[in-house]
Amino acid sequence: MAMHPPDEAPPASRRIPWPILAAAGLALFLLALIWFGHELVEGDGARIDQAILLAMRSGGHPIGPAWLPSAVRDVTALGSTTVLTFLVLVTAIFLWLAGRLRTALLLIAATALGSLTVETIKALVSRSRPDLAGRLMEETSKSFPSGHAALSAIVYLTLATLLFPVLPDRRIRAFVLIVALALTASVGVSRVYLGVHWPSDVVAGWAFGGVWAMLWWRIELAVLGRARPVF
Structure with missing residues (x-):
């Protein structure tokens, strides 16, 4: 059997098709997410959701001091489409001016395609918003998964990883990631407190956003040929 030197790449026919495996893994993850959403709509899995949501109410009113609902609305705005779109556009323009056009385009693509995927899943699952307690905000879209939770994970985690190459100290990288x-x-918890999402909507949004952000981080490393920072 012919042996290849340690530094020689294996023939193309023997290489592991990582892009195909990644695409298949993402497809399976999305199918599992959609199945989970349907189970919550049609099954009995919503009892934990109801218990958590009701625990945030006392006598029909949100728990905590009188100023807390207003503060939570401010927090939830950090995951709104308006704020995240503004943040992504400003960052993309900065990257473009800094001569990193491909990174800017990857950031825009990750956010736009992530948002489109979330809206597609919402339409396929078609879960209604909570109606157990009075909502502190009005929302008209479907509930599963939480768009605020998903998009905040996508944007904030992606922006954190974009900073890694220019942060030499791993303690600083860890701080940025934290x-x-x-x-x-915070954005996800605020959605439950405001009564506009079930807890499982938020968990599903976090899961989707985290997987999506890590996928695009790998794409960025492959496209730009960067070394992975070590924590």
């Missing part, structure tokens, strides 16, 4: 995760978590 901030991105904290923002994503």
Whole structure:
């Protein structure tokens, strides 16, 4: 059997088709997400959702001091389409001016395609918004998965990974990642507190956004040929 030197790439016919495997894995993940959403709509899996949502109400009113609902609305705005679109566009323009056009285009593509995928899943699952407690905001779209949770994960995690190559200290990279995760978590929790999403909607949004962000991080590494930063 012919042996290849350690630094020689294997023949094309023997290489693992990672792009195909990644696409298949993503397809299976999306199918599982859609199945999970249908199970919540048609089955009995919503009891935990109801218990968590009702735990955030006391006598029909949101728990906590009088100023908390207003503060939570401010937090939830950090995951709104308006704020995230503005943030992505400003970052993309900055990257373009800094001579990193491909990175800017990848950021826009990741966000736009992620948003389109979330809206498609919402339409396929067609889960209604919670009606157990008074909502503190009005929403008209379907409930599963949470677009705020998904898009905040996509945008904040993607922006964090874009900063990794220019942050030499792994402690700083860890801090940036923690901030991105904290923002994503805060937005998701705010959606449940405001009564506009079931907890499982938020968890599904986090899962989708995290997988989507990591997928596009790998695409960025492949396209731009960057070394992966080590924590």
